[in-house]
Amino acid sequence: MKYVIVGNxxxxxxxxxxxxxxxxxxxxxxxxxxxSPTYGxxxxxxxxxxxxxxxxxxxxxxxxxxxxxxxxxxxxxxTGVDAKAKTVATADGHNYPYDKxxxxxxxxxxxxxxxxxxxxxxxxxxxxxxxxxxxDVAKNCKNVVVIGxxxxxxxxxxxxxxRGVKVSIVELAPRVLSAAFDDKAGNLVAKRLDEVGISVxxxxxxxxxxxxxGGAVQGVTLKDxxxxxxxxxxxxxxxxxASSLAKDAGITVDRGIIxxxxxxxxxxxxxxAGDVAQAKDxxxxxxxxxxxxxxxxxxxxxxxxxxAGAASPYSGGLAMNAIAFYGLPTVSVGVVNPAPGxxxxxxxxxxxxxxxxxxxxxxxxxxxxxxxxxxxxxxAGLYTGFIRFKFPLDAxxxxxxxxxxxxxxxxxxxxxxxxxxxxxxxxxx
Amino acid sequence: xxxIYPNKEVCIGCHLCEVACVTAHSKTKxxxxxxxxxxxQEGLAPRRNVAQEGAVCVALSCRHCQEPxxxxxCISGALTKNTETGRCExxxxxxxxxxxCLMACPFGSIRRHPFKxxxxxxxxCAGRDTPACVEACPNxxxxxxxxxxx
Ligand SMILES: Cc1cc2nc3c(=O)[nH]c(=O)nc-3n(C[C@H](O)[C@H](O)[C@H](O)COP(=O)(O)OP(=O)(O)OC[C@H]3O[C@@H](n4cnc5c(N)ncnc54)[C@H](O)[C@@H]3O)c2cc1C
Ligand code: SF4
Ligand code: SF4
Numbered sequence: 369m370k371y372v373i374v375g376n377x378x379x380x381x382x383x384x385x386x387x388x389x390x391x392x393x394x395x396x397x398x399x400x401x402x403x404s405p406t407y408g409x410x411x412x413x414x415x416x417x418x419x420x421x422x423x424x425x426x427x428x429x430x431x432x433x434x435x436x437x438x439x440x441x442x443x444x445x446x447t448g449v450d451a452k453a454k455t456v457a458t459a460d461g462h463n464y465p466y467d468k469x470x471x472x473x474x475x476x477x478x479x480x481x482x483x484x485x486x487x488x489x490x491x492x493x494x495x496x497x498x499x500x501x502x503x504d505v506a507k508n509c510k511n512v513v514v515i516g517x518x519x520x521x522x523x524x525x526x527x528x529x530x531r532g533v534k535v536s537i538v539e540l541a542p543r544v545l546s547a548a549f550d551d552k553a554g555n556l557v558a559k560r561l562d563e564v565g566i567s568v569x570x571x572x573x574x575x576x577x578x579x580x581x582g583g584a585v586q587g588v589t590l591k592d593x594x595x596x597x598x599x600x601x602x603x604x605x606x607x608x609x610a611s612s613l614a615k616d617a618g619i620t621v622d623r624g625i626i627x628x629x630x631x632x633x634x635x636x637x638x639x640x641a642g643d644v645a646q647a648k649d650x651x652x653x654x655x656x657x658x659x660x661x662x663x664x665x666x667x668x669x670x671x672x673x674x675x676a677g678a679a680s681p682y683s684g685g686l687a688m689n690a691i692a693f694y695g696l697p698t699v700s701v702g703v704v705n706p707a708p709g710x711x712x713x714x715x716x717x718x719x720x721x722x723x724x725x726x727x728x729x730x731x732x733x734x735x736x737x738x739x740x741x742x743x744x745x746x747x748a749g750l751y752t753g754f755i756r757f758k759f760p761l762d763a764x765x766x767x768x769x770x771x772x773x774x775x776x777x778x779x780x781x782x783x784x785x786x787x788x789x790x791x792x793x794x795x796x797x
Numbered sequence: 798x799x800x801i802y803p804n805k806e807v808c809i810g811c812h813l814c815e816v817a818c819v820t821a822h823s824k825t826k827x828x829x830x831x832x833x834x835x836x837x838q839e840g841l842a843p844r845r846n847v848a849q850e851g852a853v854c855v856a857l858s859c860r861h862c863q864e865p866x867x868x869x870x871c872i873s874g875a876l877t878k879n880t881e882t883g884r885c886e887x888x889x890x891x892x893x894x895x896x897x898c899l900m901a902c903p904f905g906s907i908r909r910h911p912f913k914x915x916x917x918x919x920x921x922c923a924g925r926d927t928p929a930c931v932e933a934c935p936n937x938x939x940x941x942x943x944x945x946x947x
Binding site (some may be wrong): 382385389395408409410411414419420424426428429459575661662665666668688691692697699701718745746747749750752753756757774775776777778784788789790791 | 802803804805824836841845848849850853855857860864866870872873874877878880891893895896897899900901902903904905906907908909944946
């Protein structure tokens with residue numbers, strides 16, 4: 369069996385580990401444009417902040433690829449997939465045959481049509497190379513504007529601030545982290561950013577990046593008329609699935625590559641996983657692109673097992689983010705902003721401004737479907753369990769969850785033993 | 798592979814497993830120093846914790862899952878599954894304290910280190926024949942045996 373994996377992000381690592389659980393010998397080739405072995409992409413903000421050195425970026429030990437018998441072709445771009453001939457073509461003019469192909473190409477930064485965006489001084493923040501560039505940029509800049517107040521924008525802002533740069537964030541939505549958080553949580557985070565000296569401009573939009581006669585960035589003009597002086601701009605609005613290889617090969621693509629429960633695309637020998645895939649969601653009964661790390665790994669892992677012949681259905685991804693800002697830990701999982709008026713929804717929240725803690729639980733049809741925690745996060749995993757296992761909740765248990773006291777001993781009878789003390793227990797005496 | 802199985806029918810909630818765990822993971826390996834000094838000074842904390850609801854109690858910790866959610870979530874490579882030993886291993890050096898694993902583990906088996914931007918998780922007492930918590934349990938509230946799980 370010949371496996372080819374395009375991309376060497378975390379979905380690719382998951383796939384290698386998944387394939388090897390089932391098939392110890394098949395030939396695995398990874399072809400990827402980036403030239404370093406798989407690194408922790410979210411770690412680029414830790415690198416930029418100076419919290420870790422380059423030696424800590426690798427996701428797996430150097431021996432990983434040898435141990436798993438993987439042929440790595442780094443610094444090589446795939447330019448086309450011929451789904452009929454079952455080959456992939458690379459920019460250096462080679463063709464590689466496959467029996468099973470995994471497209472794990474991730475996402476590309478979205479750059480809006482913004483006047484002045486082309487030219488020097490405007491950066492993205494999604495790769496190791498971007499982080500390395502920004503480390504240099506930070507040395508020669510006093511002010512940077514970050515466009516985008518989502519996870520990546522906030523991480524870029526925090527890291528640049530740690531490098532001694534004065535940072536302003538511009539966000540179109542009325543609050544930062546609008547997807548993962550609600551107003552109360554977003555405001556607590558904004559307050560924390562403000563305290564450390566990062567200025568946040570929400571509910572407005574960058575209309576132009578101003579440059580001087582020589583083309584050097586001077587600053588950013590906002591819709592509300594504000595001018596933010598800056599020597600560099602980071603655009604971090606989000607990523608769009610890098611699905612063009614699939615589309616050009618005639619594979620069904622919506623927002624991302626549509627995959628079934630085995631992570632196969634509309635072509636049964638071509639699979640997709642990670643930020644490029646539009647895969648099943650655990651809670652919502654539909655396929656969604658949820659570009660987060662745990663989903664990318666899991667989709668890769670299940671794709672790998674299925675490519676290797678195991679019938680191992682993917683149970684679905686769960687939107688989740690854990691983010692810490694200057695000592696304020698936050699967790700957001702599942703449905704946290706239910707649509708107003710949605711049937712069967714119940715929300716319970718508890719804000720303690722004095723201690724800077726917040727807890728919000730979202731129930732649907734008597735089950736926990738989402739939560740947000742700020743400050744006190746140690747019980748997060750237990751809540752995630754209630755969501756993942758979809759336990760129906762009686763009034764007493766619900767009350768305990770709402771008051772911040774979830775416990776495994778509240779699980780339905782039988783489920784505890786199934787998970788923690790499966791058959792065999794009864795026989796020991 | 799051998800794993801630790803907690804039994805809520807016979808656990809009496811004595812917390813001896815937590816005591817043994819703290820000592821086993823201390824520098825001094827001395828009960829008194831571990832509990833009276835290292836806890837306060839180094840943030841030494843038990844990897845196993847007794848849960849109680851009404852009259853029922855049970856000593857919980859990492860299950861060393863076959864397909865661990867914490868490993869899927871770990872952005873730094875600090876958490877990995879060793880398919881040869883069955884352990885879900887944690888390398889503190891690599892950890893950046895992002896709390897992704899703590900959020901992803903549906904069993905609540907991961908906690909924050911009291912002082913450091915690091916996590917605290919059971920390592921099944923790497924280096925010992927029988928984990929300290931199992932040895933300390935006066936009942937069969939914790940057993941260490943092979944029930945065919947990877
Ligand atoms: C700064 C930052 C912080 C983040 N923090 C978090 C976080 O805290 N938690 C979280 O859950 N998620 C976080 N994310 C998102 C997370 O990193 C992604 O969801 C994850 O990396 C997706 O993995 P992937 O394997 O699908 O794709 P990627 O990691 O994007 O890898 C795809 C690879 O494919 C290569 N490639 C693309 N096209 C081709 C081609 N044609 N030929 C060859 N190679 C190609 C690319 O070069 C790339 O190396 C963060 C992202 C960023 C940028
Ligand atoms: S920490 Fe949680 S997810 Fe990870 S192996 Fe242990 S029980 Fe499983
Ligand atoms: S807290 Fe540490 S071990 Fe847990 S996911 Fe983050 S880096 Fe990995």
